[in-house]
Amino acid sequence: MIVPRTRESRPKFKPFELGLSAPWLHRPPRRLPRPVHFNPREQALVERIKRLKKEAGSHSPSAWTLAKLIPELRLKVDACFLSNPYATNLFLMHLHREVIRPKKLRALLELYPSQNRVIAAKLGRVLDQSADSIFVGNGAIEIIQAVLHRFTRDKLLVNLPTFSAYYEFARPDTRVVFNHLRKEENFRFDPQRYLELVRRERPDTVVLINPNNPDGGYIPYATMLELLDELREVPNVIVDESFIHFATEGPGFAYASVADEVSRFPNLMVLKSMSKDFGIAGIRAGYAVMAPDRVRSLLDNGYLWNSSGLAEYFFDLYSRPDFQERYERERVRFIRNSRRFFAALARLPGMHVYPTHANFALVELQNGLSAEDLVWRMLVRRGIYTRTCDDKRGLEPGKFVRIAARNRPENAYIIRSLRRMLG
């Protein structure tokens, strides 16, 4: 069941570290991995991937780009981008049954979709938010850009490591300061140290991704509430909850969003990508909950038709109770599988898996194998696309890989492949 967002039913805060801590303990490697020797064909592939990666800047080239530009790769598992494949199945099932088979696809592709406010009104019903406090985006990334360009002024505070768009999309006249999450503390977010930094630096905008990307670290709901209270004086508080559906707290698989705190904290903006939990990155759908005057300010001179017909269909579906119920089952199934996967990852030799509350794990290699060695080998030899974190600020280059959980057979294939490579 989805957690109703009313005050009474909020899950109680439990102390940090939920269940997942034990298996992550570091194990020393039993023996050194076999050195990497690519044959000339593999080496040529690696060179082509590296070129594409370089062109893609601080983000990875999409699996779609890779698969099309280098068809020889025979990509089997995309464990680079972060989504729930069961939810993709569910969405596709609905799309086929309700749109493609009854020949309604044409209307979705030919006609203009509804305007931002119309889609917000639909979303408002399921989010239990007033429509005028919802801003619909062409993916969360459009909202990140919109908010940083419109509301942020001279100083932006982001945690490191983080999703790089939060500092890359800042305007040239915005100074970015960083709160370094410490590896030796498992990248755990320390509220006290954070608030001290806020008092010292006086940023006009702070960003909290919860759970954080790329480490999966989670700030519990009660801590978030306390933080919001302490951050009252900061003009813009961005909370990115793109991975919140995977971060359960309290009994069962309930999750807790701070979106309905927007009415209490007019400085709060809660951003949400739909690409992760619903596995539909190709549709580009996201939204944010924020004070109505902020939504108005954004819509006053832009963002009129920024959703596609398919995104609108998705939002329609999302606001239906029958879909919600089916989605809830897939969400829980995915979380269960992901936890098993992370536990299995942590049992592999030669790597340290950091505690995660998201659908991916940050992995530190500890047996001399470099992140690139592992990632290229996995890609070229096993068709598994994972992500080196060499370009992630705040992480020592060469040592970190981010691996996303997929469905059960894919997870098993990733584990088998890693076991083989790590020896």
Next chain:
Amino acid sequence: MIVPRTRESRPKFKPFELGLSAPWLHRPPRRLPRPVHFNPREQALVERIKRLKKEAGSHSPSAWTLAKLIPELRLKVDACFLSNPYATNLFLMHLHREVIRPKKLRALLELYPSQNRVIAAKLGRVLDQSADSIFVGNGAIEIIQAVLHRFTRDKLLVNLPTFSAYYEFARPDTRVVFNHLRKEENFRFDPQRYLELVRRERPDTVVLINPNNPDGGYIPYATMLELLDELREVPNVIVDESFIHFATEGPGFAYASVADEVSRFPNLMVLKSMSKDFGIAGIRAGYAVMAPDRVRSLLDNGYLWNSSGLAEYFFDLYSRPDFQERYERERVRFIRNSRRFFAALARLPGMHVYPTHANFALVELQNGLSAEDLVWRMLVRRGIYTRTCDDKRGLEPGKFVRIAARNRPENAYIIRSLRRMLG
């Protein structure tokens, strides 16, 4: 055949008014139309539509929104939004054959699409432009917003009537000045008067939509070249060619874009929606050709993943010669039909049809029927969605309707319905 965009093969400029002028001559109404009496059911429908229209601001609610929120309407023909339905058929045929039937839709919806620069590189090949001078947008409207927010400073000059986004999306600190196209001159663009106004007002940005929306007026290619030369001192010259595929010049059905003038005029930005000529407004696809430093400035802090998987598939298709060839046939077929349709419209009593070089016609009612009367009657009684221009600045309210050309049976149905209503 598509016109190659090389300098040699450019169609020669011919004096303004190509072929379409004769049938537009105004004819006096033979008798007054029957007064509008809606029954209570119809009246209730009209009230609901008006409410939706009010919520949609200065744009019309999409046919999609109308059809879903008021299913009783039984919408048959969308002659409000502006597209080539034959091209939609063509696109859908390819989509079914290449994506849906071979079960490749999942990849398009699940995975992240390619980044802006990757899609620009594909487009560059078919546009014969260097990839770094192409900016890909989530519909042309995103590019309008991007350009007005990033490059426009204190003064913007737009023609009136126009596509309202060009003044609505201006930043609050930008002053908008207007060049009024004159009804008594058939809304013809007068270059000399325009240049005088530019010299007097000294705007930092000027916008030319060619052909213009909502009247379909066209500035011939040679005039455009002269204008660009005269506008060298204006920092930003936006030319919106979203309807250029319908504006033929010289022999055959060739059309002439100024996109390759960007290398000569670094102040020039040529915007292009794909929604109109390809009939895919629901996909949200557009691009602009502009100087590489402008593209870089936009991409430096935003617009990374602004195309959907379907938009990327469309751009892939668009860059294929086999698709281009098939599309060319549908473009010419549509233009032929549209011309017949506009000629038939012009023969109807009680309305004046302005000369158009686009896929729509601006119609002035002259027999006492108001624009709303006509539009609601068409919608409620015949399921035909057209557009009153009551909210269009620069047009006398209550008198103007914009009617888009559709396929042949739809055009015939529109003509039959109008004939019946106009008596």
